[in-house]
Amino acid sequence: MQHRGRWLEFAARPLALPRQRFAGVWLTLRDVTERRRAERLRTALDAAREELLRKEKRAALGGLVDGIAHEIGNPLGVAVTAASLAQDQLHELRASFEAGILRQRDMRHHLQQALAAADMALANLRRAAALVAGVKQIALDSSEKVREDMSIGTYVSTVVASLSSLSSGTPHRVGVDVRADPVVSVCPAALAQVVTNLVHNALTHAFPAGRPGRVVVWVDLVAGGLVEIGCRDDGVGMSAATLLRIYEPFFTTARDQGSGLGLYIVHNLVTDLLRGTIVARATPERGTTVVVRFPARPGDS
Structure with a gap:
């Protein structure tokens, strides 16, 4: 009960004496004001934290939607403009042909302009398609969330081997170092996406044109029963300012080579x-290392 701004806890229990069934009642009255205040404060803090999380999620979703609209809108806008230019050139070509005034020089000019515009439209449509595919990877469907028991080192080696096309025709080398090969319970699709994006990100951003490099993916079992998967390159590294932003959606240092969703997707999956x-570590001109750690069994987290 509450009395004059204080919370009091009242309790009563029978008082028994030898050879007597009932000798009275034992009454206790205790001041629990501080405990009630602490409970109220804890409840208020929990509510405030939940509201803050909701606001952060709404803000993150709003930022993601804005980013998607902006990033996909740009290539689509360029594609529409390029397609319109190609159409104009072809219309002029047809008009000259039907009027009987088409010259070889004019035909060559219109065709070159139309082909250049078509190439530009196709390149930007492919970029938009890649962005859409990247966004779809952010939320995996339920079939991809199924866990399986597998030898993690063997599986990662298989995934990296399947990525040979990424480095073929380049001076770069991609290797795997299996330091431990425990059987773990993991989502295969998520793990494959993580490894693929780490390797692709390294090959895309670590080595400028003409600079050969090496990427190493390793698998290990570390303290606490955690699986460790790392990806290290000997490339150009990155600045501290860039390192702070690598998990932001659509942030990229090579706009013409990627969507900027790779490490954002990896972070979400992990x-x-x-x-x-x-955790990512990088130093300019000394390469980049990304280390992922997760429990071998879901119940261990």
Whole structure:
């Protein structure tokens, strides 16, 4: 009960004496004001934290939607403009042909302009398609969330081997170092996407044109029963300012070579599906290392 701004806890229990069934009642009255205040404060803090999380999620979703609209809108806008230019050139070509005034020089000019515009439209449509595919990877469907028991080192080696086309025709080398090969329970699709994006990101951003490099993916079992998957390159590295932004959606240092969703997707997969952590370290001209750690069994997280 509450009395004059204080919370009091009242309790009563029978008082028994030898050879007597009932000798009275034992009454206790205790001041629990501080405990009630602490409970109220804890409840208020929990509510405030939940509201803050909701606001952060709404803000993140709003930022993601704005980013998607902006990033996909740009290539689509360029594609529409290029297609319109190609159409104009072809209309002029047809008009000259039907009027009987088409010269070889004019035909060559119109065809060159139309082909250049078509190439530009196609390149930007492919970029938009890649962005859409990247966005779809952010939320894996339920079939991709199924866990399986597998030898993690063997599986990662298989995934990296399947990525040979990424480095074929380049001076770069991609290797695997299996330091441990424990059987773990993991989402295969999520793990494959993580490894693929890490390797692709390294090959795309670490080595400028003409500079050969090496990418190494390793698998290990570390303290606490955690699986460790790392990706290290000997490329150009990155600045501290860039390192702070690598998990932001659509942030990229090579706009013409990627969507900027690779590490954002990796971060989501590691923290949500694999229930682990991801840490990146980089120094300009000394390469980049990304380390992912997650529990071998879901119940360990």
